[in-house]
Amino acid sequence: MTDTTSQPIPPQRKSFVQQLELDTRLLGMVGAFIILCIGFDFITEGRFLTPRNIFNLTIQTVSVAIMACGMVFIIVTRHIDLSVGALLATCSAIMAMTQTDILPNMMGLGLGHPLIAPITIVVGIAAGALIGAFHGYLVGYLTIPAFIVTLGGLLVWRNVGWFLTRGQTIGPLDETFMAFGGINGTLGPSLSWIVGGVLTVAAIAAMWNGRRSKASHGFPVKPVWAELTLSAIIASAIMGFIWVLNSYEIPTARLRRMFEARGEVMPEGFTTTYGLPISVLLLIGIAIAMTVLARRTRLGRYIFATGGNPDAAELSGINTRMLTVKIFALMGALCAISAVVASARLANHTNDIGTLDELRVIAAAVIGGTALSGGLGTIHGAILGALIMQSLQSGMAMVGVDAPYQNIVVGVVLVAAVLIDIIYRKRTGDH
């Protein structure tokens, strides 16, 4: 290994991991996640790491993970949002009423009209963004602490949802709408492989593009073998994930019903698999968009600058009040998207939908490395945090841990994760 940079720095031998320039904190989290999964798999005698369970785990994580993406920006700017679960309920109520009553009956579209799902989702996202923007206005312009605004919001929106639906469960929801729920909307094997291939190519292209851009300015770049190793890891992770989801076969009875619904007869011996759920694809899309927003746009730069030093951001001409409105509006919109996924998964709007989600979302973001002191946090970390929380919960349920112990463990893990993070940052000199 030779150091090709021209600086008169003594050529330090870098370790394998250092040369890959990976985030060691992220590696630690991935490691913890893998140990957790293998541990549960061992205890459950191989029932945890089955395609079926992994499929279920991913679709159960989506709703919290989508909101955790928005929570990263909220916490990075030193705010908090305790109202996301309640906001999800209100958005879910509005969308349930829109698709089962307002559009089909009052607007006369009739049940099952293809425009019902898209209009409903637009209405829901608009409502979520508007409510979020209102929170942001109270926090940014009227300088009420976000903790108070959203604590009030938790009570208000939980009960606005209740009031709107008079506490009733609303369903069944629109067929197209329910495709976002997980098991009712999957891409099937071939399309899943194509999506996996496209994602792999895009990820590797983005990595090499970054390298080229660095090299064109003459900055030091990673050794080629390191880039190749990373590319291989990325490719196998994505394709491995698709392979697992493509291994989960649709039960024969269910397949037969699907054929009957289309008025066809199922050929004897026919099998197919679920593949990638649309809800997971939605999460992947949101994660990519939010990462680009965080790293490559001015808005993202201002969010992190404001989190690092609000005064400096203000003195640099950044309108931090308007920024607060935008961040909370984005959070509201993401709550609405989560509401689509959550209600579609249940096939109904229920009164208690999203209860305690605010705590899961905050825990996911914090376990994922978002610092409550502001300025630090990543989207992929928050999603991994959500996945760890969900695995812990499903794993314990599978093992047969009693409900009270489950919550005790989750609470302890949250506090321990933050403690480990504090110790890690002290050691590495990160702050």
Next chain:
Amino acid sequence: MTAPLVEMRDMSISFGGIKAVDHVTVDLQPGEVVGLLGHNGAGKSTLIKMLSGAYQPDGGQIFINGEKVTINNPRDARAHNIETIYQTLALADNLDAASNLFLGRELVTPFGLVDDAAMEAETRKIMGRLNPNFQKFNAPVSALSGGQRQSVAIARAVYFNARILIMDEPTAALGPHETQMVAELIQQLKAEGIGIFLIDHDVHQVMNLCDRASVMKNGQLVGTVNVNEVTDDDLLGMIILGKHPHENAA
């Protein structure tokens, strides 16, 4: 006679009934360094924050090249080529040098995305001129020494073709070597025709670096003097007693 580069005329601002700046007038010529002197709380930082857009004055007018301007926020100040190096440096500690240097004025690609590579290249160029020892381009500025952080703040003010530069105690956190570097930089910027307001409470420093000095006490202007016409003691008298040296001589 040409109009001064900056004239702040009859500026006033109060906070909760306390007159932080009380009818103060100062001016600045191109290529001139004007020192602002006074105790802590004399109002010098407050006065200058009305020029940099951090505060809105209650009264008074600001003229740039003889034209009356309104400065409502830091963005307006930057539009008039007024750059400020704050005493606190105003750096976002979690971001790297390039992100701080271009904060609020990011270079973007044709797609409107921030162009980090281009910004780092520009940062390397200007740091090569200001502080050639600077190497930590990919670390957050929290990992830098006091002097390195100062040079990032200075680079940010100098990079965007400032015509008016405000330096609020630029050497407060620096060692002797770095202080010397700042002094040389001030001479160089002066030679380029940039006007500089230098806030300091080190009389000796002001005597060395400035052409004129305006002294404030309790929010009011004691007076403005040419530094080569007064002694250190005259300036100290103005700061401590609020006495104008020429009245003294009479």
